[in-house]
Every structure is written in structure tokens, then in C-alpha cells.
Amino acid sequence: MSMRVLLQRSLIPFIIMLPFSTYAETSEKTETAILAGGCFWCIESDYEKLKGVRAAVSGYIGGHIKNPTYKQVSSGRSGHIESVKITYDPEVISYSKILDYFWRHIDPTRNDGQFCDNGNQYRPAIFYLNQKQKDLAIQSTEKTRKIKPFKAPLKVELIKATEFYPAEKYHQDYYKKNPIRYRFYRYRCGRDSRVEALWGKK
Numbered sequence: 001m002s003m004r005v006l007l008q009r010s011l012i013p014f015i016i017m018l019p020f021s022t023y024a025e026t027s028e029k030t031e032t033a034i035l036a037g038g039c040f041w042c043i044e045s046d047y048e049k050l051k052g053v054r055a056a057v058s059g060y061i062g063g064h065i066k067n068p069t070y071k072q073v074s075s076g077r078s079g080h081i082e083s084v085k086i087t088y089d090p091e092v093i094s095y096s097k098i099l100d101y102f103w104r105h106i107d108p109t110r111n112d113g114q115f116c117d118n119g120n121q122y123r124p125a126i127f128y129l130n131q132k133q134k135d136l137a138i139q140s141t142e143k144t145r146k147i148k149p150f151k152a153p154l155k156v157e158l159i160k161a162t163e164f165y166p167a168e169k170y171h172q173d174y175y176k177k178n179p180i181r182y183r184f185y186r187y188r189c190g191r192d193s194r195v196e197a198l199w200g201k202k
Helices: 003-014 040-047 070-074 095-103 131-147 179-189 191-199
Strands: 031-036 053-061 081-088 125-128 157-160 164-166
Touching (some): 031 040, 031 095, 040 081, 081 125, 081 164, 095 131
Antiparallel strands (some): 031 081, 053 081, 053 164
16 A cells, blocks of 8 residues: 555545636646656646646546546556646747656656556556657657666656546645645655656756
8 A cells, every 4th residue: 555545544534625627727828748757746746836837637547447536546456547637838838848847757767656656557658649749759758768867778658648537636736735744755755866866966
């Protein structure tokens, strides 16, 4: 059982429920990227700090069950991967830059989980929405392979996007609603220390 499952069981009764409009897409002049990099709390938090990103929604993609729950996904039996749907302004930041940022916030040497979260439901992946995104993802992977400062091979999958299911509301903006629990999880999971060991200091 992952550390996050234990945290959730103690937290759920005290969650403040925010309306979906808080994190829904708000601009017509936007584009979308869907990425998986382990814990969706962390990917959402990282991307909402990036200039040009309008929203980041935690969710699930790639499985065989409709409208999966967190319990189903975290068990590994639904086939879904924890992921984040990122809405961004292409006039401010490009898809290629979104991917550059992605690589340097994950451990791309693993395909069996991320950091302290193990299992296929936590593996890293780029979900492309169209041929243009697929081509850019391939280019980004080749570029990263050439410039990465470590010897281990890249194991991030490129997968055609299927239906994305937003996670339960208590997962959205978790780092804002529960900052102490979030920072504790992130630190104990070793996410930032592993990223720094791979990529160097930011």
C-alpha cells in the first residue's frame, strides 16, 4: 500500500470540496497536453507553477474501466495510469517546452513506477492527442536522449491518448488544500532528491 493511500484514508473526512470550475479549462485560446509522471499531486503542482499553463487537472487515462475511482486505479487492476491534463496558452509556451519541463521533473529511467510509488499505474508516459504531438514527443525524446547527463536509458512511453477521467475533487489542487501533508509526502517519497541526482540542481 502506497504512502498516499494511507494519507487519503486519514484525510478524506476533512476535505474541503471545491467546485469543478475552480480547475476547469477557462480559455478558448488554449491547447492540451496529457502527461504521466507518478503522483499526480506532484505533476499538477509542478505545472501550475509554469508560466503559460492555465490549468492542470489530476486524473486517470489508459485503462479498461469507465469512470474509474482512485481506489481502482491505485490497486493497479483498472489498467489506468495516474496522469495530469494540462491546459496551456500556446502563445506563451509551446508543446515542446511543456515536454522539456516534463523530463526534468520526473525519473525517466523507470517504467515500473516513480519514486516511492511502484506499479504500472505510476509509470511515466506522454499521451499524444494528434500526429503533431506525437512527432514533437518523438523529437523531444531523441533530444533528451542526446543531452541527458546520466547513462541509464529513457523508459518513458509514448501512448496515443484515450479518454481522460478527472480524479475525485479532493485530489484536485491537493498541494494547496493540504500543504503540510503534501510536503511531507513529497519529501518522504524522495522525488526532488532523485530528480536533482539525475538532472542536477535547477
